Amino acid sequence: MAIKKQFYSWSNLIKDCSFLANKLKLRKFDFVVAISRGGLMPTALLAYLLKIKKVGSISYSHYIGDDIRGKLELVLAPSEKIKNSRVLLVDDKADTGLTLIAAKNFLERKNNKIVTVTLHYAPRSKIKPDLYRRKVKNIWIVYPWELPAKK
Numbered sequence: 125m126a127i128k129k130q131f132y133s134w135s136n137l138i139k140d141c142s143f144l145a146n147k148l149k150l151r152k153f154d155f156v157v158a159i160s161r162g163g164l165m166p167t168a169l170l171a172y173l174l175k176i177k178k179v180g181s182i183s184y185s186h187y188i189g190d191d192i193r194g195k196l197e198l199v200l201a202p203s204e205k206i207k208n209s210r211v212l213l214v215d216d217k218a219d220t221g222l223t224l225i226a227a228k229n230f231l232e233r234k235n236n237k238i239v240t241v242t243l244h245y246a247p248r249s250k251i252k253p254d255l256y257r258r259k260v261k262n263i264w265i266v267y268p269w270e271l272p273a274k275k
Contacts, residue, residue, distance in 0.1 A: 130263045132243075137268070140243050140257040141166055145173035147255055151239065154209035155180055157202055159227050162216035165269050166243055170214060180206055182230060184223045196222050198230070207234040217265055218242045218256065221249035 148170075156176045158167035160183035171179045183200035211231055218224050218240075228238050228251070244265055245256035 127264045128262065129266050130260070131266045132268060134268050137165060137243070138169065141169035141173060144241055144243075144255060144257055145170055148174060148212070148239075148241070152210060153212045153239070154178060155206050155236075156212040156214060157182055157206065157227070157231065159184065159213065159215040159223055160200070161269075162267065163214045163242075165267070166216060166241075167214040170212065170241070174212075176212070182227045184226060186223070196226060198226070201230070206231065207236060209236050211236045211238050213238050213240045215240075215242050215253075216267055217244040217246065217260075218249040218251060218253050219246050221251035224249070224253065225251050 153174065153176055155178045156167055156171045156174070158164045158181040160181045164181065167179065180202040181200070182202045184196055185199050186194050186196040213227055213231065215224055224240055224242070228240060231238050239255070240253040241255045242253045243257050244260045245253055246260055
């Protein structure tokens, strides 16, 4: 059975990031960190909306294709300057939650206080983000920055 896909637009991204920024505006963050690659676009928007100039990224890989997972591997660690700080950690979706957990744990080992935020949250995720915009079940979100797979 093929998994159902839902296409997510740039205008939805802007609306959802504005909503999330409004919920976060009274909190203070030293850094915003994207989980690359999916979290890069929402991170950029949130950084602008929240006026956070210190932006970093952490990169993991384990998706081979739509909903096909391999071993989770750290591809690129964030800057060593991100320590003893208040960090907003951003990803597009908490699906299994494994990437979000790994990134959060990595940053917490540097004595950072982490707030997690995602655009989408699947209840099957092993972690519930501190803030998310929409709960989704049994669908694959196709974000506008994702290019179609080459055959």
